Amino acid sequence: MRRGYWLILVATILLVTGYHLRFQAPxxxxxxxxxxxxxxxxxxxxxxxxxxxxxxxxxxxxxxxxxxxxxxxxxxxxxxxxxxxxxxxxxxxxxxxxxxxxxxxxxxxxxxxxxxxxxxxxxxxxxxxxxxxxxxxxxxxxxxxxxxxxxxxxxxxxxxxxxxxxxxxxxxxxxxxxxxxxxxxxxxxxxxxxxxxxxxxxxxxxxxxxxxLQLQRLIGQGLTIAIIFSMTIYAFAIYFYTPHNRSSLWLGLWALCATLYFWTRANFWEQAFGTGGTFGFAFHYTVEYCSLLLMGPFIIYFHHHAYRTRYVAERLLRGNFAAVLLLCLAVLVTPVEWFTRYYTPLMWLMLAQLLLAGYILLRALHDRQKNAVRLGISALPLFFTIPVDLFANLNGKPSGSYTELAMVFFVFMQGLVQGRRLGLVIVRSQHLSDSLAEEVKHQTASLEEKNYELLIARTALEEANRDLKALSITDGLTGAYNRLYFDRQFLIEWQRARRERCPLSLVLVDIDHFKALNDNHGHLAGDQGLKAIVSHLHAIFRRASDVVCRYGGEEFVVLLPNTSPDQAAAAAEELRALVASTPLHYHDQEIYYTVSIGVGGLPAPGPSQQPLDLLSAADRALYQVKRDGRNGVGVADVIAADIRA
Known part of the structure; x- marks a missing residue:
């Protein structure tokens, strides 16, 4: 923990302790x-x-x-x-x-x-x-x-x-x-x-x-309640930013119930809202009993989700929670004089739940779970003060302030633990955001400088899941779409072309002797060559509907909706000529290389035809070019559209 956190913890504990010592009975x-x-x-x-x-x-x-x-x-x-x-x-x-x-x-x-x-x-x-x-x-x-x-x-x-x-x-x-x-x-x-x-x-x-004296008591109790309630907001905020951290949710619910309990015990309901009479009295004890009952399962669930290992069966926890909810329902529908008579068994139930939470904590300490020591230190005072105050209440004596102090200590220690977890998440998210920003920078190299800088600033603020979704359909090296995106988009365009009776073409591009390029000039030169091919593809296939994808290794595929086979072949020839005439500049060298291209197209897909038919035709045309000596464009035979009714 940082030194500043310890200073805040010590200062606050001393402040609250001083208030409670000052507010002791005359x-x-x-x-x-x-x-x-x-x-x-x-x-x-x-x-x-x-x-x-x-x-x-x-x-x-x-x-x-x-x-x-x-x-x-x-x-x-x-x-x-x-x-x-x-x-x-x-x-x-x-x-x-x-x-x-x-x-x-x-x-x-x-x-x-x-x-x-x-x-x-x-x-x-x-x-x-x-x-x-x-x-x-x-x-x-x-x-x-x-x-x-x-x-x-x-x-x-x-x-x-x-x-x-x-x-x-x-x-x-x-x-x-x-x-x-x-x-x-x-x-x-x-x-x-x-x-x-x-x-x-x-x-x-x-x-x-x-x-x-009354003012001092009010300030002291209010300060304690405010500190515990601040943990409620803090824990819910952590859960909002890290929904997978279920322990922060249960900690927030526990702190909320503790706030309601101490608010009621301090008679703040009556002082704040002026509630009195039979209804106010019933409302007072209903809130006090229900909040006290719910603190048990909430603190158990908190310890249950605070560690990687589950030490208690979910069925037992759900049964305990359901039983407590039924008891709260009974408190809501019965008169105060009835349910207060069963205060003793309710307190024994609270002690049993406290022991269950202690059992989970001890198992975690034995297994040396992460943060178990911090949780044990923060919860240790509660395991002493809560039974003492419960037995005092059973005997009709007013409970002391030790449980409140123990809860303040627990709240601050948990604040440090949860804050440390959140800090690690933020650091990881920041590293991920920085990495994604760099990746986006490479992928948007063709944009104007001002738009590029704006995109970097906006992307850095976006949530990590949106960036991860973008990466899942994009090739990280070249910036082109990946095979997963192509398979999905190919099926969409195939169905649209069949429905609207419009042409659809495919262009398969393979770099000639790419292995030799890597062997002679290094893999970095090969990577630069792949990026150059994508740049040439975007230069030739500029329509918004054209989909440029890296199909695998040194192979690329271009999906051309509303494009006839002849139009696709002409564009493919233009691409071949552009690649052949444009050398790759690498380490003051000019490296010339070529590509082999296969083209397949349909005037309109028929009902009996499948997307694999078109892809296989383009692939056959590509490999025919390779057999004929490479650096060429091959067009597959026209696949006759199925015109059957």
Whole structure:
């Protein structure tokens, strides 16, 4: 790899790593028995905090500030301590050993409460990430409960039809009374997802700090998504220019799914398009699950096509892909609360696909396949970070940024690998274009200089396949058409002459004693003689319909549509005289040489006649001239046209 590529890679990884390190969660203040002491925390100099620890929890109750204080006084007077739950955490995890509990399946509702003491700052703000899956928050002094919520995510209700899920984080400005204790009350309801509870962090800080925190997270996540999406465009562009490189297509599809997945995980759909409510919630998780499912077969196909050897049967890959498509279809047609319950088996399927991709990679490394080491280095972090994040999601914990960093590393490494492949293709194409340009230069020597230069410039920009097609019907040495083109054109003109009842003639030309010319003067002189013959042929047979071809060795054939045998014989005699009187100039020598010519023609081909008949007649005439001493023109006997009805 070039040094510049490594510098770009290292600089970008450091940049993204720096952003992610900077965007780590703020410091944590741990609550005990539902109380968090903020008296020793200076928000101005120490920044925002995450409120975690043991919060008060009232399952199956949606308390307002007034009812909460009343319940708190009742339980306190009765000597009963309210229940506490750790935050952030899901009900599924907390009640997993109590299968009979109403919240064990994550569905239900309840109220979280946290008492905050020592709130000395008068301009605080609150950032609440989406809970699972709707919440309503109150913040009030203990002596003056307020009935107005400071933030609402979706709609909290005690029944599923009235509950409305939401996924976008909310920022709220708080009013505090310095020195007075305050309560943070959060109502949570979930009837639409596999996980329930206050499962995301709640941040407290000055309004400017929280605004900067959200902006930094947005920039960091956006940068990661932009880098991965750039790989999508890059891979598709490589596939467009090199369609045989199927691995770049699958890499682009994988990067596209990864972009959609992280875009959804970052709640960019809601922030960009304002989607909300039941439809927005369903759209969010449908895109997240489908993109996550499709990443598996795409990365398998990428590794499958990245090497010359196929390590897994195509039938297995197609079956896996079909199964994933069926699962995506099931996700599309089923409610969110249904398909999210099967998150665990889906994640095991993802791990199985990751292992299959790893198997292909290990086999390629064992066989020392080209680029296998680079692919292994780029994919190695993913084989560690993806399982860790998947198990974190299974336990209801938010996944970290390590998989995103691993994907950025993978994207850049693959960019270098694919770029190197594309560079080699471009270099080969450039060499081929240069070679073709030189070949075209020799073939168009009779054109005017300005047209010649324009043709070179245009031809150099044409695609290689067009030039190769031209070479397939052209003799590379002389510039005349080759035998393949003659056979095809001869059949076309024969059918046209038979259909239109018009004459058709052939002229076969053979250089006399060509072997002696090569032996006496060298093969370069012989090559120059072949080119000179083609030049003389073009000088005599100037019509656009005349087809001059190199038939093989020192033999040439001229196809003359709409030409009678007499006209063909006259032109052949003119050619013979021109060759005999024009010496070949080679190394200050004048070399005279002659040709033998055979002419065959038909007034019009008959239904029972074949093209080989005309070619055989001209060939017989040519060899009769050779037997008679060479340097002459022989005309075959006229083949009578078949005039039968």
């Amino acid at each position: 410091a944590t203040i741990t609550a005990e028995q539902g109380t968090a002491n903020l008296g020793n925390w200076d928000f101005t100099h120490q920044g925002p905090v995450s409120l975690s620890g043991d919060w008060l929890f009232f399952p199956g109750q949606l308390h307002t500030p007034a009812s909460f204080l009343q319940t708190l006084q009742t339980t306190g007077g009765a000597g009963r301590a309210p229940q506490t739950l750790p935050v952030p955490a899901t009900w599924n995890k907390l009640y997993r050993h109590q299968s009979s509990h109403p919240l064990a399946q994550g569905r239900g509702y309840g109220t979280y409460a946290l008492k905050l003491t020592g709130t000395g700052h008068s301009s605080l703000g609150l950032v609440q990430q989406p809970a699972c899956t709707s919440s309503r928050s109150y913040f009030f002094p203990a002596s003056a409960p307020s009935s107005q919520p400071v933030s609402t995510l979706g709609h909290v209700a005690a029944t599923a039809p009235q509950s409305l899920p939401h996924q976008q984080p909310v920022f709220s400005a708080l009013r505090t009374r310095p020195g007075a204790p305050h309560y943070l009350l959060v109502q949570v309801a979930n009837f639409d997802h596999r996980l329930g509870g206050l499962c995301r962090a709640v941040y407290l800080g000055t309004q400017q700090q929280l605004f900067d």
